[in-house]
Amino acid sequence: MTLPNHTAPAASAHDVAQGSNSWKIKLLYDGDCPLCVREVKFLRKKDGGRGLVAFTDIAAADYAAEDNGGVDFATAMGRIHAVLPDDTVITNVEVFRQVYAALGIGWIYAPTGWPVIGGLVDWVYGLWADWRLAITGRPNLKTLLAEREALSRKGCGDSTDKSAQSHCRI
Numbered sequence: 001m002t003l004p005n006h007t008a009p010a011a012s013a014h015d016v017a018q019g020s021n022s023w024k025i026k027l028l029y030d031g032d033c034p035l036c037v038r039e040v041k042f043l044r045k046k047d048g049g050r051g052l053v054a055f056t057d058i059a060a061a062d063y064a065a066e067d068n069g070g071v072d073f074a075t076a077m078g079r080i081h082a083v084l085p086d087d088t089v090i091t092n093v094e095v096f097r098q099v100y101a102a103l104g105i106g107w108i109y110a111p112t113g114w115p116v117i118g119g120l121v122d123w124v125y126g127l128w129a130d131w132r133l134a135i136t137g138r139p140n141l142k143t144l145l146a147e148r149e150a151l152s153r154k155g156c157g158d159s160t161d162k163s164a165q166s167h168c169r170i
Contacts, residue, residue: 023054031057
């Protein structure tokens with residue numbers, strides 16, 4: 001059973017802010033994960049339209065690894081990823097540290113960089129990442145990959161007409 005789509009229908013993988021070159025970090029997020037979407041809404045509000053963070057929905061039909069540091073859908077689903085302007089890919093809690101810092105609220109995640117606390121937070125995040133799909137009531141990654149492949153065979157992700165892709169979400 002899949003949860004309802006928590007993003008706009010036929011959403012593009014790319015946020016409007018990505019059109020500018022002002023972003024400091026590109027956050028790759030799962031737009032079908034209700035908790036991930038809640039976090040992205042919070043971060044968008046903190047960004048306040050400044051375009052400091054570009055938000056890229058990996059669940060969108062037009063998501064392309066080549067536009068996102070080479071991070072494919074399966075890899076992105078395993079752990080949170082972000083891409084820096086120089087195409088460096090970062091993962092795990094480091095993503096949150098850098099996104100929050102870019103938005104001027106880095107103090108929230110600063111303790112996660114401390115030796116003992118950082119190791120514990122990284123471990124807890126690893127558990128969350130491993131169980132995220134089950135915790136949010138979603139199919140396992142193997143099933144999601146099969147569904148995504150089926151959509152790809154239907155031509156989802158190929159059209160430039162986003163309204164024609166309303167059937168292209170898992």
